[in-house]
Amino acid sequence: MRPSLMRRRLTPDNIWCPAHQKRRECMKRWMLLLALAAVQSPPLYAQTPAKAVATPAKPMDLRIEQLPAVLAGSLAYDEFFAPSFLAVVPATQLKLLSDQFIAQHGKPLKVISVEPQGPNSATIKIEYEKAIATAQISVEPSAPNKVVGLLITGFDMKGDSPAKIDAAFAELPGKAGYLVEKIGADGRRTQIAGRATGQQFAIASTFKLYVLAELASQVQAGRRSWSDVVPILANSHSSSATVNWPRTTPVTLQTLATWMISVSDNASTDALMRVLGRDAVERKLATIGHSDPDKALPMLNTVEAFALKSNAELRTRFQKANEAEQRNILDKEAASLGFDKVDLVNLGSGPVAIDSIEWFASPSDIANLLGNIRQTGSQTALDVMAVNKGVAPASANKWQYLGYKGGSEPGVISMSFLAQSKAGDWYVITGSWNDTTKEVQNDAFAALMARLLDSVAG
Template sequence: MRRTLALQPARRCGISVAGRWRSRGLRIHDLAAIALALAAVSAPPAAAGQTEATAASPLDERAADIAAVLRGERDPAQVFTAQFIAAVPPDQLRAIGTQMIASHGPLLGASITGRESEFAATLVLDFERARVSGPVQLSATPPHQVAGLLIRNVEPKGDSREKIMADLGALPGSVTAFYAPLDPAATPLLAHRAEQPMALGSTFKLYVLSALAHEIAAGRRQWDEVVRLDQRSFPSGAMRDWPRGAPVTLHGLATAMISVSDNTATDQLIAVLGRDVVEREVRSTHAKPAQMLPLLTTLEFFVLKADLALARRFAQSNEQEQARLIAELSARLRGDADNAPPLTLDRPTAIDSVEWFATPADLQRLLGRLAALSDPTARAIMAVNPAVLAGRKADFPYIGYKGGSEPGVLNLTWLLEAPGGEWRILTLGWSNPAEEVDAAQLTAMAQRILALGAPAP
C-alpha cells in the first residue's frame, strides 16, 4: 500500500500530450539535459587554414553579445543564426539566461579561450558564483552570427558543503540529495534529508531495467528477443505512434525507456516481463516496498491523475485493495491510451500518493544490482543519455543517468564510476505540492556537489 507521504510545507507559494490529453506530468524527456545546455545546433565547419584570431575577432564580439542576450539586453535574432533561433526560440534563450542568473548570480562578463579556428572556440561565462563554459561555433559568413553553443561545464566559485546544504534547505518544498559510494557501509560524500522517500517520476523505470537485465542474466530472456508492440501509453516517446503489432527487440524497448523515457516502451516491458517480476525487483532492494506496490504502469499513473476521486480511493486502500483496483483499471484500459479519460495535468496533482517512491538508500541498492551485473548491456543503455554530466566524462569513466518529473516533482539520478573504479550514486529529489519545481536549480546543485569531490580526511 502506498502510504500518503507528508511533504514539507512550501515556504512560498513533461510530458506534452497532444489532443484530448494534455499534460506536463511525468516528463520523460530529460529536464536535466535542457537545464544547462543552451543548444547543440549543427554549424558549418570553420574554413581550414585560418590564422589565430586577434583581440577584435568575431569570437570576442559574439562572446559579449551572448552575455548581453542572457542578461536580456540584446535581441537574440541579432546574435544567433536563423537555424539556431529555429531550434532555440528567443523566449527560451531568455528563460535560460534568467535561470542561469538565478542559479549562479549576476553575469559579470564573457571571454573566449581554447581557440580552434577563427570561428570556433570555448566560451567562458563569468557569473558571480560560478564559471560556466562550453564550445561555441560561429558562421563563417559575415556577420558571423552564433551557429552553435553548448554549455557543458559549471565550476562553482568558493563553494562548500555548508553552502550547498544551506541552499538545498532553502528550496521550497521537500528536497533530498545523496552522493555516496554504492557500498552501503561507506561514508556518504554528501547527504541531505537522505532518509526521506522521494517521488521518482520516471526514475522508477530503473526497476524495470534491472528486472529485465536480471531475467536475461538468468537465461529466461534475451536482449535480441523480438516481441510485438501491443501497449500504448501517452508521451513522451514515439513508440505510441508505431503500428500495433510492430516487432521490436527487448534491447530496443529498454533503450527507448531509459534514454528518451518512452512510456509505451516501459509499459510494453512491464507487460512482457509480468508486473510480478518487476515487483519482485522492487522487493529485492526497497526497504519499504509497500510504498511502490502495486507497481503502476505509466498509463495507470495517468488515469489515476485524471480521476482524483479514484486517486483518493487508491491512496486510502490497503495493498490488496489497491491491487484489485488496478486489476479492474487494467481490464478496462486494455493497455490502450484511447480507452483513458481526458486529463490536463498542469499543476501538482496527488504527488504524495499517486507516484513511485523510494529513498536514496533504496536507489543505492538498486544501482548496486545494476553495477554488479557481469553483462554491461544495461549500464550501456543507462549511458546513452548522461544528461548534464556529459561534460564530466574526464572525471568519470562511466556516467549513467535516469531522471523523472511531473508538475511539482523532479528526480535526477546518476550511476557513476570514479577513476579508481569505485561505483557511486548521485541522486537528488525535489517535491512541492504547491508549485512547479525548477529543474535548472536542481541540476546546478548536482554540478556543485560533484565539483566538491571527496571530503577531506
C-alpha cells in the same frame, strides 16, 4: 560511451537532453542556445592549449570578446548573431534564456579562457558573478563573421562546497533528500553526504530502474536475451520513442530498455513489465531491499498510474485500500485503467496524488537499486543507463562512466546517477524533491544535482 563534443559537429540530433525533460520540451529549450545555420561551421579539430584572452586581432576574437555583453543584454543580438541564427532563435527567446542564467548565476562578466577548435570555432569559459560557464561558439568563415553556433554546455559554481549544496537542499519547499555513497571494491557502500536518506519520496520514472534490474537478472539467469523480440502492444502517455508506432511493431528487449531509460518512454516500460511480469519486478524490489514495501507495492505500470490519477472515484478507492484491495482494483477495474481513460488535461494541472498514487523509494533504497544493477555485471544494462547522462557535457565529461535515470511529473522530480571516476572509483548519487502543493522547479533541481555530481567528481 558518448563521443566527445570535441570530435563531432553539434546538430539538433545530438543535443544533450536531460531525462526529466521530454524530447520536445528539451529541443525547444536548447534551440534557444544552439542554432547552426545553413552556413555550417567547419569540423571541430583537436583541442589545443588554452590561451589568454588578448586584444582582438581577428573576427573570431572580436565575437568572443563581445559575448558577455550579448549575454548581459547590452549588445544588440542582430549585431552579433547571423540572420540565419536569429531566424531559428528569435531575440525574444534569447533574452528569456539569458535572463534565466543571470537570475541563477549573476551577471556575465568576461571570457576567461579560449581553446581554439579550428579557425572559426572555440571552446570558451565565461565568468559570471556566481559561476563559470563553458560554451562552444562558431562564427561565419567570411565577413561579417557573425555567430552561427552557440552552445553553453554547463556551469560550475564558484566556491561551491558540500555544505552549500546541503543548505540548498534544505531550502527547497516541500521535502527533499539526497545521498552520495562510495562503492568499495567489496561492493559495500560508504555514505559521503546525505539528507533525509531514509525518507520515502515519490520518484516518478526513476522506478524504471527496477524494471531494468529485473530484465538484467533474467538475462543473466538465461531466461531471456537482450535480443529477444516482442511486440510493443502497450500504449501510454508520454511515449516519445514509440508514439504513432503500430502496437504490433516487433522490437528487441534491449531496444525497449534503451527507450525506457534514455527517453523515459512509458509504452516501452509497460511492454517490459508485461513481458517480465509485474510479480517478478516486485520480487526484484524485495530482493534488492526496500525500506517501506507497503508504500511501494503494488507496483503500477505507467498507464495504470495515469488512469488512477484521472479518475477521482477510483483514485479515492485506491487510496483508502490496503495492498490486497489495491491489487483487486487493478484486476477488476482494468477496463477503466486503459490509455483511453487518461485525462491529459488533469495530469498537467498540478500535483495529483503524488503522496499516494506513485512510485516510492528513499535515497537509500535507490542507492541499493543502483548498487544491485552494478553487481549484476551486465555491461548492456550499464550501456543503456549511459545513453542519456542526465547532465550537460561539462559535468558528464568529468567521469569515466556515468549512468543516469530520472523522472518528473507536477510536484515531483528525482535524479539518480551511477558513476565511475577517472580514478576508477564507483559512486551512487541520488536526489528527490516533492511538493504536494505546487509544481517543483525542474531546472533548478537539475542544476543542484549537477553541483552535487561535480562536487564528487572533483
